[in-house]
Amino acid sequence: MLLYTCRTxxxxxxxxxxxxxxxxxxxxxxxxxxxxxHFSADYRRRNPHATVPVLDLDDGTCISESDAICTYFEALYPDPPLMGSDPKSRARVRMWDRRVEFDGYQAVAEGFRNRAPAFRDRAVPGRHKVPQIEALAERGAQRYRDFLEDLDGRLGQSEYVALDTFSVTDITAFVTIEFARRALKIGPEPDQENIARWHAALSRRPTVEA
Ligand SMILES: N[C@@H](CCC(=O)N[C@@H](CS)C(=O)NCC(=O)O)C(=O)O
Structure with missing residues (x-):
């Protein structure tokens, strides 16, 4: 098994x-x-969509999409459970993870890729040419600010994003916040104290170095 990844x-x-x-x-x-x-013929044999990450299994099966790869590892190694441990908690993790990915992560990507010169004609990841639209850069940044407001509200009700224990959704949200700091130069507001409390707890986990 080999995971194709990129540090940045x-x-x-x-x-x-x-x-x-x-x-x-x-x-x-x-x-x-x-x-x-990732556009080379060799890489695209593993992932025709030309994105990272990809997990290449020993039998030649290739799995792209970070959520799908995590779901595979969760099934192989159920302990500690990171995607819920019963039907209700599993559904709740799924619900929050999709929300964080669509409202947070996708908003940051929209804001970043529609403006950064390096992504000219590559506003959406993948092998197809997609032109940048400046208005979407603005909209992405606004959507991300809205997301932060919603996230702060959620973390006022719950210790972690999806459940009262750590889950994959905390990883998705943490990565989103770090991505936005770097790509959009936008961080949580100083008065978003629930995010600050949660982010400080996450930052103490050794896994943030990964
Ligand atoms: N939904 C995919 C997104 C994958 C994705 O967009 N990967 C980016 C890096 S974060 C990529 O491969 N970009 C290549 C490019 O921009 O050409 C996932 O969760 O794995």
């Missing part, structure tokens, strides 16, 4: 943090996104 990209970081929380050892190979290695 947020989606593979979700998987690396998940693996680290599980305490499992997975061989990894760095993909150079800057030089376009």
């Amino acid at each position: 990209a947020p989606s593979p970081r979700r998987v690396r943090m998940f693996i680290s929380e599980k305490g499992i050892d997975v061989p990894m190979q760095e993909v150079d996104l800057r030089s376009g290695e």
Whole structure:
């Protein structure tokens, strides 16, 4: 098994943090996104969509999408449970994770990729050409600010994002916040104290180094 990853990209970081929380050892190979290695024929045999991460299994099966890779590891290594442990908690983790990914992570990507010169004609990851739209950069930043407001409200009611225990959704939200700081230069507001409390707790976990 080999995980194709990239140190500077947020989606593979979700998987690396998940693996680290599980305490499992997975061989990894760095993909150079800057030089376009992910568009090479060799890489696209593993993932025709040309994104990282990809998990290449020993039988040749390749799994892309960070959520799908995490779901695979959760099934193989159920302890500690990071995606809920009964039907209700599993559904709640799923619900919050989709919300964080769509309202938070996608908003940051929209804000970043529609403006950064490096993503000209690549406003959406993948092999197809997608032109940048400046208005979407503005909208992405606004959507991300709205997300932070909602997240702060949620963390006022719950110790962690999805459940009262740590789950994959905390990883998704943490990676989103770090991505936004770097890509949009936007962080949580100083008065978003619930996010500050939760972020400080997350930052103490060794997994943030992954
Ligand atoms: N939904 C996918 C997103 C994958 C994705 O967008 N990966 C980015 C890095 S974070 C990528 O491969 N970008 C390549 C590019 O921009 O050309 C996932 O969760 O794995």
